[in-house]
Amino acid sequence: MGLVLKHVERTKSGSWQYRRRVPKAVAEVITKREFKRKLGESQKEALAAYPRYHAEVEREIAAAEKRIAAGLAALSPTASDREAYAEALRRRADLIAAGATEDAMANEADAIAASYPEDEYEPVGVSPVDRHTINVLRLGPERYTPPAATLSDALKLYLKERVGDILDNRPADLARRVVGAAIDALGRDPVVSSLTREDARKVRDEMLDRVKVRGRGVGGKVSPATVSRELTIIAAVVSCAKDELGLPATFVNPFSRLPVARVAKGRGVKATDKRDPLPPEVLKAVRHRVISGAGSDLALIWRLLEGTGCRIAEVTGLMVSDVDVSSEFPHIRIEGNAVRSLKTDSSRRVVPLVGDALEAAKEALKSAEGQSMLFPLYGRRRGSDAASAALMKHLRRVTDDPKHVIHSLRHNMKDRLVLAEVSSLDQNLILGHALGGVGDRVYGGEAARLRATTRAMQKAMSASA
Known part of the structure; x- marks a missing residue:
């Protein structure tokens, strides 16, 4: 053969x-x-x-x-001046690789310039890429240096170096929106090194003056807490540019520690007061509505949310391979994937499956046979938003309390764990909260942790039954 x-x-x-x-x-x-x-x-x-x-x-x-x-x-209309310069450098490198001499590169620059109409002194209507190519071929990159990085350039660098590129990348979408709003507020795409504290205050004031157009509180002003989170993103973008582009050490990030709204200590809204666990009667009524009236995928998602305390995106973004129902300690594995990222590093974890959550996982696996995603209808970009909106319709038929939301199920799980006197370490491992000391974060194998969290979950669920 x-x-x-x-x-x-x-x-x-x-x-x-x-x-x-x-x-x-x-x-x-x-x-x-x-x-x-x-x-x-x-x-x-x-x-x-x-x-x-x-x-x-x-x-x-x-x-x-x-x-x-x-x-x-x-060459695209959205390309920045630095991107056009980078393309000019690539063109020059291609010519050098082909054996072009200094004279040959100068002749190439003249040929590009001659392809445009001229006024008395220079070609007219030259594209940014060709303009940079002409100059870099004639002068070389040592004499013709790159344009200063703008806030848009800093954003692209931040997305590449710090965020990454996945299908359902909410941090990237949020960063684009927030930096775009900052550029609109300033009326220009500023050079990063020229940003001042006055610019930062102007962006902050514009953000605080916005009116909510959707979600809770439509028609009211955007909360200072939201603006503070958005300014933190801009500060991170600028800091990335300073680190990666070698800005002068004397440059101070003007968005760093920018005050938004001063609230007296002890008078702010505590995180635990923003959402409430669902009362037993509400939980029972919504569960009945969802299981009896929603689609099969939504019903299974609800049961997993209620029985694991996971975030909704963590459940809708599960892959079939993330679910293990046949080992000694059945569990789901929460990892970032092409469909959704994770909120924090500590969100990466294995969550035990016990009771009804285990049965729901088995049913979901059977329903998803031959698929890669556990819930194909929602295992997609913004799928968690669609699932949340659908479940919220059922929830709002039972309660109109603004503190009762789908995320409340995590608070219900937290209460179960607390009432069952589960250790803080096991609570954090189950819910994906930040762990405490170095020993908690580093030591202990996955099998041992899963054994401990399974027992903790069994204790919590049996106590609330």
Whole structure:
């Protein structure tokens, strides 16, 4: 039987070679017609040489695709001046890689300039990328330095370095919205190093003057607590720019520790007062409505929320592989994935399944057979919002107390754990709250922790039965 490998053929002389046409999509970057290399005289030699060269070709094609994508992004109307400059540097690097001399690069710059109409002194209507390319080819990057980073540049850097790119990335969406609001408030996209405390105060005052257009309290002003959280995001974006772009050490982040609203100590709203656990009669009535009248997925989601104390996004974003109902200690594994991120590092955990939550998990697995997401209808971008809105309709038929929300089920679980005298460590492990000392965070294996939290959950659920 002959050797069968992708892009490998036998030559007339009997040797084996790799031969692959360059994809049309990257032909403008990879200028040769094909990839071609002799792999060996024998099948054994070809098999040994193939993986390395095939991987080399794949990397070259991937790099070319990335290069083209970067060029297209730099040409888009939303591209920043720094992105246009970066594309100009890439063009210069391509010319140098092709063997261009200083004179050849100067001639290329003249050719680009000549492609535009001219007034008495210079070409007119030159695109940002071509403008930077002309200058960087003539002067070099040492003399023609990059534009100063703006707040928009800082945002893109922050999203890349600190947030990451996943499908349901609420932190990224929130950062874009908040930084966009800051730019609107200032009336310009400011250079980061030029930001002042006066700019920060102007952004803060504009934010405090906003009127809520949806959710609770529509028509009223946005709360100082919300503005404070938003300003913290802007401060993080600016700090990232300072760290990553090498801003002068003398630059002080103007959004850092910016006062929003002074509230006398002891008079603010405590976190525990913002949401209430659902009273027994409300919990029973809503549970009946959801299980008897909602869709099967919503009913199962409710039962898991009630029986685990998880956040709704943690449940709707579960993958089938995250659920274990057959081991000694059944559990669900809460990890960030392509559908949803997690609120904090401590949110990564395993949560024991006992009682009705275990039965709900088994039913969900059976219903999701052949699927990757446990709840395909809601295991998507903003799926948790859709599930929350649907469940809230049932909840509001029973209670109109603004402190009664779906998140209240976490408070119910917290109360059960407290009343069952479960240790603080086990409570935090179950609910995904920040752990205390270094010993709590670092020591102890997952199996031991799961054994302990399972017993704690069994104790809490039996006490409330």
